[in-house]
Amino acid sequence: MREELQELAEALSFTLVEVPHAVYLVPEVDNPFLSVSLGDLRKGVGTSAHTVDAFLQCYIIMVILYCFFGGKNADPKRASFLQIKDVAAELDRHFARSAEQTAQPWQEKMMINFDQIAQVWNNLPLRETNRGSSREETVRKACRFLEKQKLVVLLDEQNEIRTTRRLDDLMIHYYLNDERIAELHRLFAREEEKDLA
Structure with a gap:
């Protein structure tokens, strides 16, 4: 059975992730069937x-x-x-830090205009004046996308986010390998150091 799953994963551009109680097929970034595109995210907005x-x-x-899985142990x-x-509020802090800084080298490397993203965020009202266009509703839209993927659940009238076992498993056993954890800590530590300066 294991060999058949591995062959299927290779043929369909998946990675097989085994955890003690489950096996997950995680699509590769270039998977033509199940990878997520920017268009998918735009539709959710x-x-x-x-x-x-x-x-x-x-x-x-x-x-x-990062808020869920940014621990260092x-x-x-x-x-x-x-x-x-x-x-x-955490996003407000991140975007406020970026406004105080000049263009970051990683923006050029990644070819992402973070200032433009921050501008879209900062132009949103904090709370709902028009339900679809507030900062909190924009966060909810991201959560609904994750909820469709069965990675989080929204509770308490969509004001509370909880992870699912699937997300916990995938983050701990696949996405957060030592190299990825070190890179996340470097990125967020730089921002925290600049806050203290």
Whole structure:
């Protein structure tokens, strides 16, 4: 059975991730069937969404994952749940730091205009004046995308985010290998150091 799964994974551009109680097929980035595109993220934002909105969703998801799994010990999970308002406040801090700095070298390397993403975020009202266009609702949209992937659940009238066992398994046993953890800590440590300066 294991060999058949491995052959299927290779043929369909998947990585086989085994954990003690489950086996996951994780699509490779270039998987033509199940990988996620910027267009998929744009659709989750709205019919008039632009590429910058999709990049904002990517950044929100990255911050959510860091808030959940940014611990520095053997078990990197540092929160069992997050409040939408707290994620929005964390994003405010990240975008405020970027506004104080000049263009970062990684922006050029990644060919992403982080200033433009920050501008889209900063132009959103904090709370709902028009339900679809607030900072908190934008965070909810990112969470709904993760919820469709069965990675998080939204509770308490969509104000609380909890991870699923699937996300816990994939983060701990696959995505957060030592190299990836070190890179995440370097990225976020630089921002924290600049806050203290």
